[in-house]
Every structure is written in C-alpha cells, then in structure tokens.
Amino acid sequence: MLLRLAHKLVKKKQTRYFTLSNGEEWFSSGLKFKCTGCGKCCTWEGDVYVNDQEITNIASYLKMSEQEFSLQYLRFDKIERKFSLREVTATSPCVFLQPDKKCSIYPVRPKQCSTYPFWPDMVATPQTWERESKLCEGINHSSAEVTPYSKIKATMKETSEGWESAVKPQMEESKSAIESAKIFFKDLGTK
Numbered sequence: 001m002l003l004r005l006a007h008k009l010v011k012k013k014q015t016r017y018f019t020l021s022n023g024e025e026w027f028s029s030g031l032k033f034k035c036t037g038c039g040k041c042c043t044w045e046g047d048v049y050v051n052d053q054e055i056t057n058i059a060s061y062l063k064m065s066e067q068e069f070s071l072q073y074l075r076f077d078k079i080e081r082k083f084s085l086r087e088v089t090a091t092s093p094c095v096f097l098q099p100d101k102k103c104s105i106y107p108v109r110p111k112q113c114s115t116y117p118f119w120p121d122m123v124a125t126p127q128t129w130e131r132e133s134k135l136c137e138g139i140n141h142s143s144a145e146v147t148p149y150s151k152i153k154a155t156m157k158e159t160s161e162g163w164e165s166a167v168k169p170q171m172e173e174s175k176s177a178i179e180s181a182k183i184f185f186k187d188l189g190t191k
Helices: 002-011 054-060 066-073 126-133 149-165 177-188
Strands: 075-076 081-084
Touching: 054 066, 066 075
Parallel strands: none
Antiparallel strands: 075 081
C-alpha cells in the first residue's frame, strides 16, 4: 500500500521535498541509516516489483531458467501492470527471507530492496523520515554514520529508475499488459 503510493508519486513526478529557509532540501546535511540486518523490511505487506534485468539476475543466481523462476516466484499485478515477487501468503514475509531473517538472494536483490530506505516518499519530509524510523530500527540508529546528501540523491534516482523500468509491461509492447501476461503464463504451462 505505501509502496504503491510511493510509486505513483514518483511516476507522476509529484514528490516534493521539504526545503529549509535557505532553499536546501531538508536532508542536505545527510541522514543517519545503518542496516541492522533485522529483516523487518522484508516482512511488511507490500509488493516488490521486478524488471527484466532483475528477473534475469535473480534467475541466474538461483541457477534457474527465467521461465522456471517466473513460474515459481513471480505474479503479475493486473492493477499496476507489472511483475512482482510472490509472497508466501498475502500478509507474509518475502519468499526469499530465510528463517534467520537473511535474504537468500541478497547479492542480486531487486533495486526496490537495495535502495531502501532512501525512497523518494520516505525522505520527502522530516515527518515521513521520522515515521519510517518507527518501522525501521536502522533509521537514525545510534551507531549509524551519516549518509551524504549526494549518495541519498543518487539512490533516490536509482529507485525512481528502477520503478520506472518495472512499470513498463515486460511483454510485447503492441499487446495490452494483461493479454501479454496471459500469453506469458500460458506459454509456461499455467492457466
């Protein structure tokens, strides 16, 4: 739900950042974040969208064909018209989260995962950053170093590009995304 809102803001380029009286963005001095490896961000309800390159990378890492990977680990979101990783259940953790709370595909995890928490909607205002810190213990962590403004901006750009590449239907552009998904899954032997 939060992710869909964030995506819509990025897609429409409506994300506005709180600025200081000197005109700088509120996070121009950087933000404190340190991943603690707790795995909480992998347990929240929400979609993890993937693009073609991420599908290829993850399938290769798992030593599977892209078709096998797609059949086992992807679902097509008819509303957003893109592919996302399947969840174990609708309200369960990511299918790649192991019992020890570590990611089994960490080296090739999707951009959506690797760029968290520096998503445009998370850093839009001091309040959104503070609200996210209630969910993520690594935000403003006492032993965290300050992530520089330039790195935050680069990560936000990477996040936006990742979402944009996942938005485009990953099938033949001449067909509707839903029809393409039906053809894709039919070709894989599913109904």
